[in-house]
Amino acid sequence: AVVGVIANLSVWFALHVLFRRTVALPLLGHSIDLPDLASLDWRAALIAAVAAVLVFRLKWNVIRVLALCALAGLALGWLPTMAYR
Numbered sequence: 001a002v003v004g005v006i007a008n009l010s011v012w013f014a015l016h017v018l019f020r021r022t023v024a025l026p027l028l029g030h031s032i033d034l035p036d037l038a039s040l041d042w043r044a045a046l047i048a049a050v051a052a053v054l055v056f057r058l059k060w061n062v063i064r065v066l067a068l069c070a071l072a073g074l075a076l077g078w079l080p081t082m083a084y085r
Contacts, residue, residue, distance in 0.1 A: 012033075014048075015033060015035055017041070017044050017048075018035070018040060018041055018044050018045055018048070019035035019036060019037075019039045019040055019041065020036070020039035020041060021035075021036040021039040022034060022035055022036060023035075023036055043073075043076040043077075043079075046076070047069050047072050047073060047076070050068075050069070050072070051065050051068075051069050054068070
């Protein structure tokens with residue numbers, strides 16, 4: 001059960017960090033959030049891809065990757081973007 005909760009939270013956070021908008025799809029009395037692909041946040045996707053390569057391919061320490069991603073997020077956050085206008 002704990003693995004299921006962790007997996008569910010991972011998917012939920014990834015969906016809401018990478019995409020600005022989601023669409024609720026009703027299914028069997030429940031709803032499933034699907035991403036609006038046009039609302040992809042390229043900065044978050046870039047940081048996630050770099051982090052995945054550093055951790056899984058280059059075997060970097062998670063603390064180093066986290067620090068680098070935090071700095072990258074700050075740097076990319078200062079860049080102007082058309083999505084926010």
